[in-house]
Amino acid sequence: MRHTVRRYFSLWFSIFKYSLSRDMEYKTNFIGSLFVDGIYYVTWYYFFEVIYSKTTMLGDFDREAILVFLIATFFVDTLFMMLFDGAGYLKEHIRTGSLDFILLRPVNSQFLISFRYIRSYAIVSFIILTIILVNILQLFHPHSLNFINLSLFFISLMFGVTIWYCIEFIMSCLTFYFRDFRTGGWLTHEIMKFSMRPDSIYTGFIRKILFTILPMALVASVPSRILLYGINATNLKYLIVQILIIIILFMLTRIFWKKGMLRYESAQSYTGPVL
Numbered sequence: 001m002r003h004t005v006r007r008y009f010s011l012w013f014s015i016f017k018y019s020l021s022r023d024m025e026y027k028t029n030f031i032g033s034l035f036v037d038g039i040y041y042v043t044w045y046y047f048f049e050v051i052y053s054k055t056t057m058l059g060d061f062d063r064e065a066i067l068v069f070l071i072a073t074f075f076v077d078t079l080f081m082m083l084f085d086g087a088g089y090l091k092e093h094i095r096t097g098s099l100d101f102i103l104l105r106p107v108n109s110q111f112l113i114s115f116r117y118i119r120s121y122a123i124v125s126f127i128i129l130t131i132i133l134v135n136i137l138q139l140f141h142p143h144s145l146n147f148i149n150l151s152l153f154f155i156s157l158m159f160g161v162t163i164w165y166c167i168e169f170i171m172s173c174l175t176f177y178f179r180d181f182r183t184g185g186w187l188t189h190e191i192m193k194f195s196m197r198p199d200s201i202y203t204g205f206i207r208k209i210l211f212t213i214l215p216m217a218l219v220a221s222v223p224s225r226i227l228l229y230g231i232n233a234t235n236l237k238y239l240i241v242q243i244l245i246i247i248i249l250f251m252l253t254r255i256f257w258k259k260g261m262l263r264y265e266s267a268q269s270y271t272g273p274v275l
Contacts, residue, residue: 011107012115020120033121041074044196059200064140066198069224071133072153073196076160076220078125084165086117088188090172099264110257114169137227144227152239153227159242160195160219166249167191167214173253176260195219215245 023030052063061069090113093099102112137145171188194216202210210217222238229235
């Protein structure tokens with residue numbers, strides 16, 4: 001088990017080094033990507049500034065708390081690009097038949113699909129976001145700036161990113177069943193929009209859906225609450241729900257992947273084992 005973990009971590013690190021060298025070869029694209037990220041962050045900041053010009057609270061998030069929530073959503077996006085960006089390319093691999101070349105590699109196919117594309121510039125965004133977060137906490141929430149809260153925040157963030165990955169991968173696997181499922185990327189994007197609003201604005205049936213069937217409320221809102229308020233009884237419950245949802249969703253990714261492989265029409269008549 002330890003040898004397998006070490007092997008796959010080494011593989012991921014090799015992919016990361018290759019991605020970094022590839023991206024640095026085209027420095028204009030590297031810097032341009034960071035610039036686009038910056039525009040994206042500023043746009044969302046002013047979106048909430050407009051809202052708070054008309055009200056003092058959004059659910060139970062005030063103006064200062066929403067800054068932490070915004071940074072959490074940006075972290076989720078950045079970590080996804082650093083880790084799981086390949087999941088979104090599965091649709092194209094299925095349509096073009098280029099999935100064959102991945103299946104022939106002597107590693108777990110789902111792992112390789114998920115991790116083979118890394119946007120290395122995202123690590124710069126991650127560092128910048130960390131600096132911004134620390135400054136926000138120092139200014140508005142100094143009580144949250146402690147090791148336990150920060151550690152649990154990043155753990156919960158990783159849980160949120162994993163939930164996003166599982167949903168992205170499952171949606172991509174639908175291309176096995178609907179070969180021209182070109183709306184999959186759009187649909188995933190629309191689902192993810194629910195995670196970019198504080199969970200407290202949703203009530204009733206919609207709120208229950210967003211904590212269970214489409215668990216977008218667990219992606220960024222829960223990490224934000226853990227950082228702002230610590231690990232109280234409610235946040236501990238949310239953390240446990242995150243873990244349970246991840247277990248269920250990951251099992252579903254395996255089911256969709258293996259069932260989908262039975263329907264895959266290989267360009268080279270691949271008949272090897274499903275990893």
